[in-house]
Amino acid sequence: MLEIDTVTCTKQDRCLFDSLSFTLHSGQIMQVEGPNGAGKTSLLRIIAGFARADEGQIRYNHTDIREDYDSFAAELLFIGHKTGVNQQLNAYENVQYWLQVHGAKASEEEVYELLAKLGLIGLEDVPVRTLSAGQQRRVALVRLWLNKAKLWILDEPFTALDKKGVALLQTQFQSHLDAGGAILLTTHQDLTAHFAQLQTLTLEYRL
Amino acid sequence: MWKWLHPYAKAERAYQLCNTLLPYFAVIAVVGLLVGWVWGLAYAPADYQQKDSYRIIFIHVPSAIWSMGAYSSMAIAAIIALVWQIRNAELAVISIAPVGAAMTAIALITGAAWGKPMWGAWWVWDARLTSELILLFLYFGVLSLYHAFEDKKSGGRAACILAIVGVVNLPIIHFSVEWWNTLHQGSTITKFDTSAIDPSMLWPLLINIVAFAGVLGVVTLIRLKNEILRCEQHRPWVRELVNRG
Amino acid sequence: MQFESFSEFLAMGGYGFYVWLSFGSCALILVGILVSSLADGKKLKQAVKAQMAREARIKKAKEESQA
């Protein structure tokens, strides 16, 4: 499904990785590991098409993502360090806005139900800036239940989540994989116990 | 592995190309300026109206022409850089900009120095001078945008976009300023009636125009060489080059 | 030659100040940008040399500590 072909990235004269190649098929989950500054986030941003690789190609279903980025984007769900949750809007508005911008629609009950599932009962209509970091993160993670994307790219999705939240997320990961999706994520958590089919990619810090 | 080496070869080749071209431009610049200035200053006849003050034309017109020429070549390089994603073209944009800005500055200073004896004022809101001033602002914009980015790759691409936006706007700005000028009927005295120019003045002028192109080429090539070295400084070929010379 | 003497050449028919100001500032700007570009290139090459020397020193120190 996703092919990374000899991708090279240098940042400020430092080579983060060179000639990196791997593939990710549907139903697979891959964890990118490595110390801080090894280029995990840079790699995810290159694959999501935000940043440009110095060399190499990212292909999705055998076409370069740059050729038809919008149809690639329709199959992509990206949640980064910056989650894209607006501080002034409330949780419900944030979810609805995101859905509309991504060409989807959900009923009010559906959204409220999901917000409740993620432990945001009673916080649906207060500005997000008044919520805690973990709660803000959950507002963004609602998207995992509200998308038809095949490929999920998640940068540290478990940050600021409690144990219950982590478990909830892992269940959702599993159902996404079962439905034929693919996940590429970075995390410092050990996921081997939860996903039998877990692949790991280790990036080293280079000088 | 080969794919890895490919771009280095490209940068290296571009560097060598600069080196091959440099002497030709240098000869044009040095010989052209020498002949053009001596001819223009000492041998060309004085203008019957403006007397010897018209001699400023021999640097004012070439610098004004190449201030625009440099901007257009910069914009062409920017389009190449963005459409075909060629890093060397991006570096060319960054290399041309300061030289173009210098040309614009020369055109402005000589224009002012010519304006004082002709119009009695250092600065007159004449259409051509005003356009040159705005052009200088556009050059400064490109340069300061590039230098504001810490990541020079993003800075280069941002500068390219701005250069293209600028070149789209330049004719509009030029036209609007010309139009504004006729509207307000400020100083419409043409400095020099170009249609009636005598060959004895035209030849040194043409030589100077060519010479200024040579200067533009020389300085741009030197700067381009620097920029290539700067972004390739960790590559083996640069180290070899430094060791050799 | 349009001028009888050198002093006449300098005077430029009374416009000497403006003419020489123009040509002078033009020469100054062009020489300035040329020299600064050349100096920049020289500095860059020196920086590369310094970097190579630094790496050589590190390598040497490593070899010595191993030996």
Added chain:
Amino acid sequence: MQTHHSYWLAFKSVYTKDVTLAFRQRAEIVNPLLFFLIVITLFPLAIGPEPALLTRIAPGIIWVAALLSTMLGLDKLFRDDYNDGSLEQLIASPYPLSLSVLAKVAAHWTVSGLPMVLLAPLFALLMNLETQSLNATVLTLLIGTPLLSFIGAIGAGLTVALQKGGILMSLLVLPLYIPVLIFATSAIDTSSMSLAYGGQLAILGAMLAVAIVAAPIAISSALRVSVS
């Protein structure tokens, strides 16, 4: 949840979000307007209150003030979206980025340009402009301020990733505003002489048409560079 592709809906939601946010923090709308008003007030105080003189310089003052107060809101145009990651989400959406950008520029105009158009009669009054010039002022502002938003958004997109982008943005954008300034002020000038100013309006309109087509492309490529 169901997929529901609609360009119009996507445009509308981006537009509504920006306008809603601006109305929630009313200072964002009010402050540039107050700035506009204060700048205009300063001129008679500096130059003198003779009605004839004011009439003569009014077009220039109104338009320079309009340029400057548009700049105030521009810095914020993409800043919040860049900081909270919404910009990345817009890029990684199935809709073209140009569409969202168009919506954001439209929203910026609604909260910055449109109020100026509505308040133009007041400024014309302050500057001793006559009725025919008042019409011209309103019309030029109506066509000209969207142009300012479009051109300014290019600068805002290029500088959004920079910490101190604000001043740099003015440096990039103001020279590009010159044609708008020239044609708009000349239209008002011409109208004060009771002459037809349709030509200038047509040129402004043509520039706006070009901007609607070309600027979103430039803005979205600028944003892609800033995000990378």
